[in-house]
Amino acid sequence: MMDDAIRSIHAMEILDSRGNPTLAVQLELADGSAVVSRVPSGASTGAHEAVELRDHDKARYGGKGVLKAIDHVNTIIAPALKGMSATDQVAIDQRMIEMDGDPQKARLGANAILSVSLAVAAAGAHSRRQPLYRYLGGLNAALLPVPLLNVLNGGAHADNNVDIQEFMLVPVGASTFREAMQMAQETYQALKSLLQAKGLRTAVGDEGGFAPDLESNREALDLLVEAMEKAHVKPGEDMVLALDVAATELKKDDGYQFEGQLLTGMQLIDYYQLLVRDYPIISIEDGLSEDDWDHWQLLTDRLGDRIQLVGDDLFVTNPERIARGIDEASANAVLIKPNQIGTVTETLEAIRLARSAGWNAVVSHRSGETEDTMIADLAVGVNGGQIKTGAPARGERIAKYNRLLTIEQSDSALTYAGWEAFRR
Numbered sequence: 160m161m162d163d164a165i166r167s168i169h170a171m172e173i174l175d176s177r178g179n180p181t182l183a184v185q186l187e188l189a190d191g192s193a194v195v196s197r198v199p200s201g202a203s204t205g206a207h208e209a210v211e212l213r214d215h216d217k218a219r220y221g222g223k224g225v226l227k228a229i230d231h232v233n234t235i236i237a238p239a240l241k242g243m244s245a246t247d248q249v250a251i252d253q254r255m256i257e258m259d260g261d262p263q264k265a266r267l268g269a270n271a272i273l274s275v276s277l278a279v280a281a282a283g284a285h286s287r288r289q290p291l292y293r294y295l296g297g298l299n300a301a302l303l304p305v306p307l308l309n310v311l312n313g314g315a316h317a318d319n320n321v322d323i324q325e326f327m328l329v330p331v332g333a334s335t336f337r338e339a340m341q342m343a344q345e346t347y348q349a350l351k352s353l354l355q356a357k358g359l360r361t362a363v364g365d366e367g368g369f370a371p372d373l374e375s376n377r378e379a380l381d382l383l384v385e386a387m388e389k390a391h392v393k394p395g396e397d398m399v400l401a402l403d404v405a406a407t408e409l410k411k412d413d414g415y416q417f418e419g420q421l422l423t424g425m426q427l428i429d430y431y432q433l434l435v436r437d438y439p440i441i442s443i444e445d446g447l448s449e450d451d452w453d454h455w456q457l458l459t460d461r462l463g464d465r466i467q468l469v470g471d472d473l474f475v476t477n478p479e480r481i482a483r484g485i486d487e488a489s490a491n492a493v494l495i496k497p498n499q500i501g502t503v504t505e506t507l508e509a510i511r512l513a514r515s516a517g518w519n520a521v522v523s524h525r526s527g528e529t530e531d532t533m534i535a536d537l538a539v540g541v542n543g544g545q546i547k548t549g550a551p552a553r554g555e556r557i558a559k560y561n562r563l564l565t566i567e568q569s570d571s572a573l574t575y576a577g578w579e580a581f582r583r
């Protein structure tokens with residue numbers, strides 16, 4: 160047996176940051192080295208995402224168990240991959256895709272497949288004695304990503320009257336990743352004291368952002384600009400803002416339920432245009448719903464030369480949907496979540512495709528996360544330039560930021576992407 164041959168794969172149940180069960184995989188190579196991978200889980204999931212397999216035993220965790228997925232790894236996937244080389248990522252992923260046979264990976268489960276795919280990548284890097292980002296990106300990996308830090312929450316991620324799901328700080332003007340995190344942390348703390356001074360709630364949502372009861376989306380944006388100023392961070396220069404509207408969650412009949420009114424797609428686009436005029440917004444994710452291709456095209460036509468328009472639910476990290484988006488000029492960037500598609504190979508393909516059209520690729524966490532830091536390495540490895548992984552709070556989000564801080568301080572060949580990340 161070669162040193163990097165897979166000796167064993169073992170899946171087990173662990174908890175995600177919401178306390179719901181997810182799975183971890185321990186993979187051992189012939190040389191005795193072992194790695195662990197852990198799979199995240201979304202709340203505002205897109206209908207076109209690959210299928211996350213959960214069992215329906217309501218007695219266990221309200222039906223959110225993952226016993227089926229675990230069983231599929233241990234009894235179907237593990238025996239099939241035993242003996243294969245961990246550096247054969249493409250062949251292994253292909254094998255799992257074929258064994259599943261369903262376009263949305265509904266048979267074995269995308270979470271089952273991803274847990275193994277991630278472990279194989281980690282093991283491949285280990286056997287080559289390279290950090291994961293270097294293994295994934297080779298010499299091409301040169302950039303530390305700009306963090307998009309979700310510090311204010313609404314929508315499906317919070318229990319308040321704000322419709323936009325995520326308001327993110329983007330410290331583009333920093334000169335290092337470390338400085339970017341410091342700037343974000345100081346603004347986050349300034350925001351907290353502003354909320355306290357106004358008698359507003361400072362409890363945090365799933366991703367560590369605050370979820371105060373505000374009157375409007377504009378009130379949230381005003382607060383963020385005020386927080387920057389309080390932290391001596393210059394809006395529009397040191398730091399800009401990004402939004403994830405998660406508009407699929409707002410879809411109602413033919414329109415969008417937004418700030419107490421039913422708006423048409425066109426009215427929503429007009430609204431974004433005014434927001435972009437009034438605030439230092441650099442990026443809007445999921446401004447429209449997952450099947451509203453026509454309005455996506457109109458939005459991109461209207462704002463695409465000024466800001467980044469990111470498809471999350473629209474593309475679900477799926478190369479086929481991204482190809483359609485490129486064809487129809489539906490957006491100019493794609494959100495990359497490995498668990499939306501289920502394998503490392505397809506994730507890399509999605510990024511390559513986006514890049515070939517001159518689009519940006521934003522590597523992202525899920526709202527239900529674990530301490531796994533693979534996405535930090537992925538963002539560096541593919542020179543993504545941007546990573547979205549929550550507030551500078553909560554251990555599972557900090558784990559990714561800490562991984563990036565560690566990478567920055569241990570590899571002098573890398574530089575902070577800064578404004579460069581948004582140039583197309």
Ligand SMILES: O=C(O)[C@@H](CO)OP(=O)(O)O
Nearest residue numbers: 201202203204524525526
């Ligand atoms: O909508 C999103 O972009 C994500 C992550 O912030 O949320 P979820 O994982 O719930 O889909």
Ligand SMILES: [Mg+2]
Nearest residue numbers: 403444445471
């Ligand atoms: Mg999103």
